[in-house]
Amino acid sequence: MKFLVKTQKGMESVAGNYIREALPNAEVWASPMGYSGLVIVETNDENAEEKILEIPEVERVIPVLVETNAELGEIVKAANEIASLISKDETFAVKTKRRGKHDFSSIDVNRVLGAKIKELTDADVNLSWPDKVVQVEIIGDRAFISVLPGEEYRKYTPDKFDARKLLSKVTLVQMPYWGDYKACRKFGEKIGRAAQAFEVKELIIAPKEKMDAYELMEFLRGIKTGQESRYQIQREAYPWKVEKVPVSVWDLYQVVRDKRRNKRLLIITDPKGPTLAEVKEKLARDMHYAKEVVIFIGSREGIPRGLFRFADYVIDLAPYMTFATEHGIPATLVSLWEVYEEFLRKSEEKAEAPS
Known part of the structure; x- marks a missing residue:
């Protein structure tokens, strides 16, 4: 043999x-x-x-x-x-x-x-x-x-929900990293790679105030480099067509005004909010019916406290812990997906249960 x-x-x-x-x-x-x-x-x-x-x-x-x-x-x-x-x-x-x-x-x-x-x-x-x-x-x-x-370890099976159905309507609002040029570029690469990996609807780079143009330029260059590296891997690995995530720059406060005015679901992650476990059922339901889910992520500093009043949810993802800048996107999206998947499974079980 x-x-x-x-x-x-x-x-x-x-x-x-x-x-x-x-x-x-x-x-x-x-x-x-x-x-x-x-x-x-x-x-x-x-x-x-x-x-x-x-x-x-x-x-x-x-x-x-x-x-x-x-x-x-x-x-x-x-x-x-x-x-x-x-x-x-x-x-x-x-x-x-x-x-x-x-x-x-x-x-x-x-x-x-x-x-x-x-x-x-x-x-x-x-x-x-x-x-x-x-x-x-x-x-x-x-x-x-x-x-x-049939393969024992399949990536894509009918019993798995497609995370892209949620992520495709997620807009990430990321505060830029500032400081040393090399650090700006390095963190930009990590954030660009993360946003592309999750195939979100859009990545908005949103300064909260005037900042050094060259620091922002290095950060954006890093975003482009990181996104491109992940995109090339996705093209080879996925059986479906992959698009590059649109990237734009917008003032943080104007993003809040626009998205709030257009009745989008606004989520801020911050230790001052309730834990995910406390709000997960209502949050998952709201994400399911929302046209767009807008998630705000800080960088070096958290999201300004004054914006909390305009958010639908302020959530503490991991009590007594603060995520590093480059971990903000993956930690937030994975946590929200787990909550949303639990909601989908319960909905499916309820629909299949005999009346």
Whole structure:
């Protein structure tokens, strides 16, 4: 039996050594053809998979069903054997990871092999939540094909609520960091990266008074750099189209006037307010029905106390603790999302309960 073992890049040799200890009679090939993060194991041990999974450096173990030349025609020939493991009532998807140079793409493999399997089984294709995954791992001139159950650790599943439904109507009002130019830029990068990571509706940089133009310029440059770095990662990692979060500059007091006048939900985080647990039910309901949720976050100094009168909520996220400037956005949004998700689950359970 042959297994394709996946590890973190750089950990393949360590994992390979532990596999040799666990399976003394196995043939172990770390970094096949120079590709890191991979170990090929061939053994007759019936409990090999269990033993390999006991090694913490191992992330996945893929039993190889078919090994063939890395040629599109040869890969498609494996469809007969693959089809025997997929029933008509099941759904499937073909996923290909290709390493090396070939005269075909991963999408070509998915399309051609998928069509052949569908022809043989009459099973439906489901790219989001398949019952079976036909995994094609191409390493240089060899192709290793497996049939796996739907992924155990899925990022996106039907039982998870999509946080973007709340975050897409969140506007962050961030007071700028000021002082040393390098510090301004450094904090700007962290804030820009955080705002982009959560894919919020808008990021407003809002000074409360006149400030040094060059300090603000460095802060904004940092915002742009941090946002761009996160955006490029999102483009590669997400299956959906990602947009850059709009960034603008506006006087803090004018933001309050405008948003209050237009009846938006205004939230300020400050230790002077009640804890999140005290207001979470009403807060979650109000966030659900609000057209826009506007969250004010301080920097070095908190939000001016005079604005508390105009906020719908002043919340103490963590009593007796003060968040660092760069932690304001993630701490606030994660906390509010947890409250909102609890509200959604209770609403769902109430709707499903028999009357």
